[in-house]
Structures are given as structure tokens and as C-alpha cells.
Amino acid sequence: MTGGGPHRLEELAALGGTWLGRSAAAPERHTGAVVADRFDRMAWRDTYDQSAGLRELAGELSDRYDHAGDLLTDTFLAAYKVGPRLREPDAMAPSHLVNRQIISSLLESPEFTELHRETAGDPYAAAMAVLAQAAALRGLLERTRQAREQAERQKRAVTGAADAVSGALRRAADEAEADGTVPAPAADAVRRTVEAAETAEAAARQTAQDAARDLAAAAPGIGAAARTAAAKAAAAVREEAALMRAWGVGPGELERMPFGDRARLAERLRTGRLAQWAELIGRFRQMAGGERARKVENATGELVGVTLGDDLSRVIPSELANLGLPELRAVFAVRYAAGELMLYDSQGERATGRGAIIACVDTSHSMYEAGPGGITREAWAKACALALLDQARHEGRDFVGILFSAADRLKVFRFPADEPAGIARTLDFAETFLGGGTSYQRPLSAAADLLEEEFNDASRRRGDIVMITDDDCGVTEEWTRGWNESKHRLGFRLFGVAVGAPRVAETDSVLDTLCDNLRAVEDFTDVQAAADLFRVI
Numbered sequence: 153m154t155g156g157g158p159h160r161l162e163e164l165a166a167l168g169g170t171w172l173g174r175s176a177a178a179p180e181r182h183t184g185a186v187v188a189d190r191f192d193r194m195a196w197r198d199t200y201d202q203s204a205g206l207r208e209l210a211g212e213l214s215d216r217y218d219h220a221g222d223l224l225t226d227t228f229l230a231a232y233k234v235g236p237r238l239r240e241p242d243a244m245a246p247s248h249l250v251n252r253q254i255i256s257s258l259l260e261s262p263e264f265t266e267l268h269r270e271t272a273g274d275p276y277a278a279a280m281a282v283l284a285q286a287a288a289l290r291g292l293l294e295r296t297r298q299a300r301e302q303a304e305r306q307k308r309a310v311t312g313a314a315d316a317v318s319g320a321l322r323r324a325a326d327e328a329e330a331d332g333t334v335p336a337p338a339a340d341a342v343r344r345t346v347e348a349a350e351t352a353e354a355a356a357r358q359t360a361q362d363a364a365r366d367l368a369a370a371a372p373g374i375g376a377a378a379r380t381a382a383a384k385a386a387a388a389v390r391e392e393a394a395l396m397r398a399w400g401v402g403p404g405e406l407e408r409m410p411f412g413d414r415a416r417l418a419e420r421l422r423t424g425r426l427a428q429w430a431e432l433i434g435r436f437r438q439m440a441g442g443e444r445a446r447k448v449e450n451a452t453g454e455l456v457g458v459t460l461g462d463d464l465s466r467v468i469p470s471e472l473a474n475l476g477l478p479e480l481r482a483v484f485a486v487r488y489a490a491g492e493l494m495l496y497d498s499q500g501e502r503a504t505g506r507g508a509i510i511a512c513v514d515t516s517h518s519m520y521e522a523g524p525g526g527i528t529r530e531a532w533a534k535a536c537a538l539a540l541l542d543q544a545r546h547e548g549r550d551f552v553g554i555l556f557s558a559a560d561r562l563k564v565f566r567f568p569a570d571e572p573a574g575i576a577r578t579l580d581f582a583e584t585f586l587g588g589g590t591s592y593q594r595p596l597s598a599a600a601d602l603l604e605e606e607f608n609d610a611s612r613r614r615g616d617i618v619m620i621t622d623d624d625c626g627v628t629e630e631w632t633r634g635w636n637e638s639k640h641r642l643g644f645r646l647f648g649v650a651v652g653a654p655r656v657a658e659t660d661s662v663l664d665t666l667c668d669n670l671r672a673v674e675d676f677t678d679v680q681a682a683a684d685l686f687r688v689i
Contacts, residue, residue, distance in 0.1 A: 232278035257378035267386035288381030398434030440539035443686035507615025514621035527676035556595035
């Protein structure tokens with residue numbers, strides 16, 4: 153046999169089999185940089201299947217870069233897992249070490265720590281983080297393209313060499329004589345393919361070492377890009393979370409919401425009519441919640457002095473101090489029994505409403521007008537109405553939103569206390585705008601009819617109507633008589649809010665004549681201007 157070497161089949165099998173066995177016995181090399189169990193992988197697969205954005209991004213990147221899909225998986229898992237952990241470099245396939253470097257840079261950045269607080273355990277938020285980092289991932293893949301291509305070429309070379317060795321051994325076996333002797337050309341082919349395989353394997357090891365050096369040199373740039381990407385993703389995730397909170401969508405509701413529904417809701421909130429006023433809506437709701445917490449039954453209104461009585465909720469501190477002195481406790485008891493304790497005195501509305509809360513919101517053309525901070529009259533009015541919806545839900549009362557403008561334009565949204573409000577219906581109420589002029593009689597009559605219906609069905613009286621408008625308009629004498637009769641019979645109250653138009657709240661205006669309680673609001677950045685409403689309703 154030319155070139156020397158073994159001629160018998162068992163010797164050739166030992167030569168080629170030794171290399172193939174060594175290659176097969178090498179430890180398993182992983183393509184995933186983040187250690188993940190089957191449940192983590194299921195979360196990724198389910199999220200990927202539901203997210204058109206992730207599928208489009210994966211398709212785009214995979215067409216241009218090797219192993220881009222694996223990088224997206226790692227990016228998702230790093231954001232999703234509560235305690236993400238990287239594999240050791242030696243356990244990684246050389247072709248995927250670049251991915252590991254990128255994910256390592258992400259995990260080490262303070263910006264990613266901020267992002268992870270929002271995404272851990274939430275597959276939707278983790279998917280958002282991946283999509284928010286899309287541009288940076290493109291840049292990182294382009295920056296590391298050469299290292300990836302080299303690793304892929306060497307991987308193919310080693311795989312091809314292994315196939316060549318296996319093929320040469322098969323041909324040698326096919327040509328072997330009955331006594332196991334192999335012709336010299338076939339034996340030579342086995343020897344050459346084994347040498348080529350060993351050369352390819354050595355080159356792959358050298359490429360891996362070179363790539364490791366290149367990655368180490370590029371690490372600062374990769375790290376900077378990763379930090380920028382994480383900061384952008386964190387901002388996007390926080391912005392959406394704040395948007396959901398502003399509209400009253402809690403974490404529990406979001407977790408139960410299907411991925412597609414959540415994505416559509418987020419898009420609607422970002423692009424809807426009141427999207428830019430989410431912060432105002434959130435502040436309004438927060439203020440109203442604070443006022444509810446401060447509200448003391450039968451002690452609402454402005455403090456005006458001291459009076460005598462037995463209401464322990466309004467006892468002044470100096471009276472309470474008597475309880476700390478044994479010799480004065482008997483005096484305190486006598487004064488309490490006689491109703492002569494010194495109490496804070498207040499004036500204002502009493503919180504007596506138990507029927508429905510009805511918000512009549514003007515949506516005439518003039519409500520487009522903006523005030524301080526660029527906030528429109530409509531935005532302030534809708535934010536106030538949504539806070540009143542929260543008020544009703546908190547107190548177990550029905551809520552009705554009546555949007556009105558001209559006499560022929562009216563839309564009613566009912567939110568019964570015993571049914572979920574539903575974010576979709578809440579958005580429909582908030583985003584509807586009718587346009588046109590202004591009529592008081594139509595919405596107020598509709599509100600009175602609803603309270604009449606509630607009284608007939610559930611025997612509930614003492615509802616509260618809040619009229620939010622920027623225009624003054626007349627009402628007929630006949631209508632006024634009917635209104636006053638309904639008001640007396642049903643015991644409801646009418647609160648008025650004149651937005652951006654102080655003249656509407658002037659003494660002897662139509663709204664002033666109709667309302668039990670009226671205020672004017674000019675600074676739309678100040679949600680406290682309506683704070684008293686939530687103490688007395």
C-alpha cells in the first residue's frame with residue numbers, strides 16, 4: 153500500500169474509529185447561553201408563537217446572521233427568568249460563544265438590572281424587552297459577523313471531515329477481501345481523511361481561541377451597546393406598565409390576559425384619543441384614592457372652628473390629652489356623657505349619597521381647547537370622570553357616564569356595581585367625543601331618569617350627579633319645575649364643575665342655579681382642584 157500504513161480492515165477501523173470516537177466522546181456543546189429548563193423553553197415557545205413581532209424579528213435576523221434565533225431566545229430568557237445564569241464558555245458550542253458574550257454584557261449592566269425588575273416572570277414584558285432591543289441586537293450581530301462566520305466555517309469543516317472519515321471507512325469495508333485485507337488506495341484514503349480531520353479540528357480550536365481573543369477585545373464596545381439596549385428596553389417596559397396603571401389595569405388582570413389581547417390593549421392605550429394624558433389620568437385617580445382614605449364620615453368640609461359634642465372622631469388633641477391624666481379621666485367621661493367635649497367644627501357637604509354616581513361630561517367642540525400645560529378641557533374632564541368611576545367602584549355604587557353636546561347628541565355608558573367595569577368599555581367611554589354645541593336639559597334629564605329607574609328597581613335614593621362643562625346654556629321654566637320635582641323626590645345632589653370657563657360658575661348663572669355645589673377649574677395641571685368632590689361624594 154503506498155505511503156505505508158495498515159492494510160487490514162480492523163487496523164483501518166481502529167485508526168479512523170479512534171478519531172471518530174474521540175470526536176463523539178467530546179462533552180455536549182450547548183447552543184443556548186442561558187441555562188433553562190423545559191418550562192422556560194415552553195414559555196419562550198408560547199410567547200414566540202403568540203407574538204407576530206418576535207416572529208418577524210427572528211425571520212429578519214435569521215436571514216442575515218447565523219444563530220440569530222438562538223440569540224433572541226437567550227435575550228428573552230435573560231429577561232424572563234427570575235435568576236438568569238450563564239453556561240460556562242467550555243460548555244458552549246464555539247459557534248455560539250458570541251451570543252454568550254452579548255448576553256453576558258447584558259446581564260452585567262446596571263441598566264439590565266432595572267429592566268429585569270419589570271420583566272422577571274412576565275413573558276409579555278420579556279418579549280417587549282426583546283423587541284425594544286431589536287436595533288441594538290442588529291448592531292451587535294453585525295459587529296460580531298466575522299467571528300460568527302469564522303466559527304461557522306470551522307464547524308462545517310470539522311463536520312465535513314468527520315463525514316469524510318466515515319465515508320472512507322465504509323468504502324474500505326466494501327473493498328476489503330474476505331480475509332480482511334484492504335487495497336492500498338482505499339487504505340490510503342482512510343489515512344488521508346483522518347489526517348485532514350485532525351487538521352480541521354486543530355484549526356477549529358485555533359479559530360475558537362482567536363475568536364475568544366477578538367471577543368475579549370470587543371467586549372467594551374459590546375457592553376456599551378448592551379447597556380444602551382437595556383436602558384431603552386427598560387424605559388419601554390416601564391412606560392407601558394405606567395400606562396396600564398394609569399388606566400387602572402392591575403398586574404393580576406394583565407397576567408390573566410392572553411398575549412394578543414394584552415398587545416392590542418397596549419397599542420390602543422398608546423395610540424388612543426387620551427394616550428398623551430395617561431399621566432394626568434393616573435394622577436387624578438391617585439389623588440381621588442388619597443381623598444377617599446382621608447374622608448371621615450359626617451365630618452367633611454372645611455374646618456372653621458371648635459364646637460361642643462360627643463363625636464370622638466373630631467375630638468381636639470387637648471381634650472384627648474385629659475385621658476392621659478388619671479385625675480381628669482372622670483371629667484372627660486362626664487363631659488362626653490353630657491355632649492360637651494370640644495370638637496373640630498366644619499362646614500361643607502355631607503357624604504350622604506348612596507345611589508348611582510353619574511358623570512355628565514360635555515364633549516362639545518369648545519372642549520378641544522387647551523389650558524395650562526397643553527391639557528385640553530376634554531382631557532381634564534375625562535380624567536375626573538374616570539376617577540369618579542373608581543369612586544363608585546370603591547363604594548359599591550353604580551356608575552353611569554353620560555357624554556353630551558347638542559340636544560340631539562348623547563351617549564350613555566353604564567357600569568353596574570355588580571359587574572366588572574372592563575377596560576375596553578372604560579376606553580370606549582373615555583375616547584368617545586361627540587362634537588357640536590351644548591345642551592343641559594338632555595343630559596340632566598337622562599341622569600334623572602336613570603336615578604328614577606334605580607329607585608324603582610332597587611329603592612335606592614340619594615344619587616350624585618356631576619356636571620362637567622365649559623359652556624352656559626339656558627333651560628326652560630317647565631323643565632326646571634320637573635327637574636326640581638325629581639330632585640326632591642329622589643334626593644339626589646348635583647355637583648357642577650366649570651372647566652376653563654369661570655363665567656359658567658358665576659353667581660346666578662344657570663349652572664349655579666341648578667347645582668348644590670359648584671366650582672370652577674382653570675389650571676388643568678392641578679388635580680387637587682377637584683379634591684373636595686371625592687370627600688363629599
